[in-house]
Amino acid sequence: MAIKKDQTVEMNYELKINEEMIEDNMDGESIKFVYGSGQIIPGLESRIEDMNIGESKTINVPSNEAYGEYDEALSQILPIEEFEGINLEIGMVLEGEEENQEVIRATVTEVTNEDVTVDYNHPLAGCDLEFTILIKSIS
Numbered sequence: 001m002a003i004k005k006d007q008t009v010e011m012n013y014e015l016k017i018n019e020e021m022i023e024d025n026m027d028g029e030s031i032k033f034v035y036g037s038g039q040i041i042p043g044l045e046s047r048i049e050d051m052n053i054g055e056s057k058t059i060n061v062p063s064n065e066a067y068g069e070y071d072e073a074l075s076q077i078l079p080i081e082e083f084e085g086i087n088l089e090i091g092m093v094l095e096g097e098e099e100n101q102e103v104i105r106a107t108v109t110e111v112t113n114e115d116v117t118v119d120y121n122h123p124l125a126g127c128d129l130e131f132t133i134l135i136k137s138i139s
Contacts, residue, residue: 001138002050005036009048010137016130030136041066044131051135061129070126075109075119083116094118 003009010030015023025031033039035049043065051057063069086094092108110117 002052003035003048003135003138007035008137008139009033009035009135011048012134012136014132016132017124017127022124026132026134041129043129044133048133048135051133053135053138056132056134059131059133061131063124063126063128066127066129067122067124068126070121074121075117076106077115077117080111080114080116088116 010032012026012028012030013023014021014026031040035045038045041061043061044059046065047059047061048057080088088108088111090108090111094106094108096104096106098104104120106118106120107123108116109119
C-alpha cells in the first residue's frame with residue numbers, strides 16, 4: 001500500500017548535511033506522522049508520496065523546501081543587560097514568547113562585554129538536506 005493523504009506513516013531516517021551525519025534513528029524508535037498534515041518538512045513530505053512499506057530511498061531536499069534560506073536580517077545584536085542572570089554560551093538556544101504567546105527561539109552566536117548577538121534562523125536554515133528513509137508502516 002502506497003502512502004496517501006491522511007494516512008499515518010511510521011518511518012526511520014538518517015539526515016546528512018554535506019556528507020556529515022546530523023541525525024540517525026535507523027536503529028532506534030521510528031517517527032510517526034500523518035501524511036499531508038505538515039508535521040514534517042514540505043520537501044521531504046512531497047518526496048515520499050507513493051512509497052510503500054519496506055521501501056528505502058535517499059532523498060535530497062533543497063533548503064527552500066526544508067527550513068528556508070538563511071536570512072541575515074534575523075540576526076540581532078542586543079545589550080548584554082537584557083540577559084542579566086543568564087550564563088551565556090555560544091551555541092546556547094534561548095526561548096521566549098512573542099506578544100501572541102508563540103514560542104520563539106534564538107541561538108547565541110557571539111557574546112562580548114557589551115553585546116549579545118542572537119540568531120532567530122532555524123539552525124538548519126540555508127542547508128540542503130539528504131535523507132535516507134525507510135518506511136516501516138502505513139495505516
